[in-house]
Amino acid sequence: MELDLRRVIGGMAPEPLDVELHRLETPWTGQVERSEHPRPEHPRPQFARVRWRSLNGWWDCAVRPCADARARWREARPPVGGAWESRIRVPFSPEAPLSGVGHRLAPDELLFYGLSFDAPALAAGERLLLHLDAVDWACAAYLNGGRVAEHVGGYLPFSVDLTDALRTGENRLELCVFDPSETGTQLRGKQRIRRGNMWYTAQSGVWRDAWLEVVPAAHLVGVSLAPDPDAGLLRLKARVCGTGTLRVEVCAGEEVVATGGAVVGPGAALPASAGAAGPDVSGQGAGGAAATGVVGEASLEIPVVSPRLWGPEDPFLYGLRLSFGDDEVTSYCAFRTVGVEPDVEGTMRFCLNHAPLFLRGVLDQGYWPDGLMTAPSDAALVADVRRAREAGFNLMRKHVKVESERWYYHCDRLGMLVWQDMVSGGGRRHEWDALNKPTLFRHAQAAFDDRPRLHQRRLSAGDAAFREEWRETAAGTVRLLANHPCVVTWTLFNEGWGQFDARAATRLVRSLDPTRPINATCGWYDQGAGDYHAIHNYFRTMRVYPETLVARLAGARRAFFVSEFGGLMYHVEGHSSLDRAYGYDKFDSEEGWREAARARLEEAAALEGHGLAGFVFTQLSDVEEETNGILTYDRRLDKLTGERFGDAGGVG
Template sequence: MLDIKRVLASAPRKPKDAELRELLTPWGEALAAGGERAKAHPRPQLAREAFELLDGWWDYAIAAIADAGGAWRDAPPPAAWDGRIRVPFSPEAPLSGVRRQVRPDELLWYRRALSCTKPAGGERALLHFEAVDYACAVQVNGTRIGEHAGGYLPFSFDVTDALADGENELVLCVWDPSDAGTQLRGKQRLARGGIWYTAQSGIWQSVWLETVPEEHVVALEIDPRPDEGKLVLSAAVRGEATLAVRLLDDDAEVAHGEARAENGRCELALDVPDPHLWSPDDPHLYDLELSFGRDRATSYCAFRTVGVEPDAQGVPRFCLNHEPLFLHGVLDQGYWPDGLMTAPDDEALAHDVRAMREAGFNLLRKHIKVESDRFYWWCDKLGMLVWQDMASGGGTPDPWHSSYKPTFFRASWGRFADDDPRHFPGLAADDPAFRKEWTATCAGTVRHLRNHPCVVAWVLFNEAWGQFDACRAVEAVRALDPTRPIDAVSGWYDQRCGDFLSVHNYFRPLEVYPDAARPPRAFVISEFGGLSHHVDGHSSLETSYGYGSSGDLASFRGAVRATLAQADALEGEGLAGYVYTQLSDVEEETNGILTYDRRVNKLAEGGAS
């Protein structure tokens, strides 16, 4: 039975033009007081000693320009600069020091000096950007180095030939159409409100410079196969040297091997009989040492299997290391009041993972964004499973198809084919440029994150936000990564593909639904709950948004625990797991377990976060 009263109370609202109250997390407060972010290596799975973080204060300028969407590639730098910006925070984020919304008809410029020596002896200088939203062109000393489009994945340029000894100048031009375009943008909106958050632009993850030998490892694919007692490695390399690998367990060598480069790749398999398996209760990691000519790098790996397998009664279950594991998940938006999509510090990422583990959850669903690589490293290290969403985009979601119809008519969920072009407008997927970008970014996300043992499933589409050809997408992702199960459609409009029947249930009694697919898939409630409580002094607005509210913390705790208990009780009826909404408050949403500033744990008796 649909809870009409709760539906009406949670109906989408027209955004109010109210200024967000300034909130600082403990790490943001330290940074604002003159501290610095931790100087951790941005990519622990291919780390070298010779790197330099370029985070910190840069010059910036924001300039209106005709046809910004076409001008960003070749526009000349501004004659004057507006001030300083703290990278890697977007200008919209308080910690940037700018606090200014970049509009679709504007270009955002960055500039900073590089004090470095031009590499000698065949070495190369690589400039890495972990994420820039959305399209950017890069210059070094006035020489155009390259460009990139896409707001969620890392990219790099070889800047060796453009460098000079001594002072160098790096300039970046960025254009971001935000939700005026159809590109991937997640939950960002220029008119924020309800479930949609402040749009942000430009550099939002670390920028760093790395010096490598001319012959070096470019990328590493790690494929642990515990059932076979093997570790299979595939490295993309530059040069004709030999790749030597050592696998270490607590500094003791377990295995080693070598492979000569052929056609830009090195392939080798190490025998690892009876490996120590990774799990949330025992997140055991092995270290890797790599050498290729004069190149030296470190990495790590873990041995575990994940999949959907029948239990003793034949019920499909999520299995870790071939044993059923009930998923106690929580939705993780990855937003911060002082940094927006950028965590104020590396320790802030670790804090969220630890807090959810202590609250009894074993899984985070990273929602509609790709996080900093450091987040996945913490999950690997601390034993937190991750369901990884693909970033969404397309047109503005149609309220009828994306919200009203599936909310009121559950029978519609399996009756809307997403491979019919006539349905693309209702699914906000009618722009072919968006569909092309989504397909490429989905593949890039899988390649980028597949080495992380914490990532145990891919989530392709959420609530009809740009959904199209889900079955074809499942086949493509399965070809790239046959080692993980796939949640093809989280929410509704199931296409009977993937490994899960994955539903959202905020307004009905929790139950296990029958699966029309054959063979049946594991059943998961991939969003539910969302109970709200506004904590004075720790919320962005006086208004609040959620799916049912509580007037005090005691009633909030009781309601959340009762809701979680209802979901837990369904395990015996075939439920494989759930994802509770959500980890923290975000702007108007006050349905988090933690407050937006991470200072109050609303579920903990003492309240301390």
């Protein structure tokens, strides 16, 4: 019998436990607790200036009840005088142990932040920008009592020009944050107030870097990079404020191998608040500046002779130096192509630089017991990527979360491929349609049209505001991460969760980025769109299935991919957040788990000869009640090798 009912029954999600999690420390916890300025590295290695300053560290903090928080967060004023009752360590959410707060924000509460800082000396025309790389979910920002920005969306960065509100000497920056968690329909990924089984602790507020940056009057706003190894060209599009000459140097190590330049004139005027709308909202690539005043645009094609190709075995990065007037920015790029192409036998395969590459992937939730969605340190991010590589994986699937840009930078330089999921959300799921039916009946996985409003409601996508936020955030995610060579596939919808009109969503993402394959529907409810037929297989015999009827009727030619499998549970006492564990097959010993995990990985790899293009094993680390990771949640034990890790030193 193909379906293993024993595993299905064993994998039924129990009711969440409303209990405190056991305190777990990663190898980096103590290091962060002893530091006044956590995570001091530049937050954006692909768009870095010299004049920047981290605002990570201790801020004033207060939580206030507010019966109408959803309506009042834009106008609610921060506490005055001595009303700040605690401090919070930014960039960790109040729910995260490393924040020092230990408070779970409720939907009827507002969270306030306050920080005093001395204004840097600015020369004539220079601007001071504030960057908040992620605030969950809605945020109003004030400087010296006046509101300077507001932003909605928990996973993308936003920036604001503070210059006109600055005072000489000390300045006061304050934030008001509202987060409805699962009581709303906004994008939120795996977060839930009622955490348990496959759902994790909800968090709120600032959870990625906060920092200041000084830019000249004429400066670069953003850059889009499109290295084309087939043509031997670096295609580059830059957005600038002001008028001047753009110069670009392409470097291999210290050697300048190519140059280009253009004179840039003024373009259309943007409103002064444009920078608060999200990362480079015009779609011209990642950048660091809030657009103020007049913006121009320049496109360059810079020949690079016989470019060195990027790949897992040789992740070669070309350095870039960009200048515009007095503004200087450092960046990098890589030459590589990705796509889904037929092999010599006509089987559709994932191809890197036009050569088939079998993808051995691992699911990465990006959660930590001390920082929740915020890694405790940069070294912790590096350690996860390295351990995935050492375990034999060449791909990490970043699951329904947009990670810190430094994580993508480390994947770029270490040669780790990334499947990037879009963040999920929406209303309450109809469990039969969204989960149980496609689990029990394989043919039902492609028999559900996601365009009727009734079907969208049953997949938690009935709210028009959610659908619009999903489109905007998906577009913002593509624009934010498009310059990273490690990102090789966009995944749009996972297991029908928040799914709506996947064909239209595929067209949207393809129009923004025609260079990468798209996994339109991951798991089930295939609509014949995208470049993969991607299924999840936790409960059936591993095999390669033929294309779905809807895809055949559409004439699709796609690669077959098992985008989740495994889920093997081994609970390690002293290294788990809860006494209860969740997973599919349960193992009572490390050796038993290791033997089963290796057998499943070998079983999947053996299907390459039958047409499988790759797989994603669940998962890199345990997360709270889920104990199906290769690494324990505290990153102290590698279950696959038996290796133990002490405090940070040689780790990462």
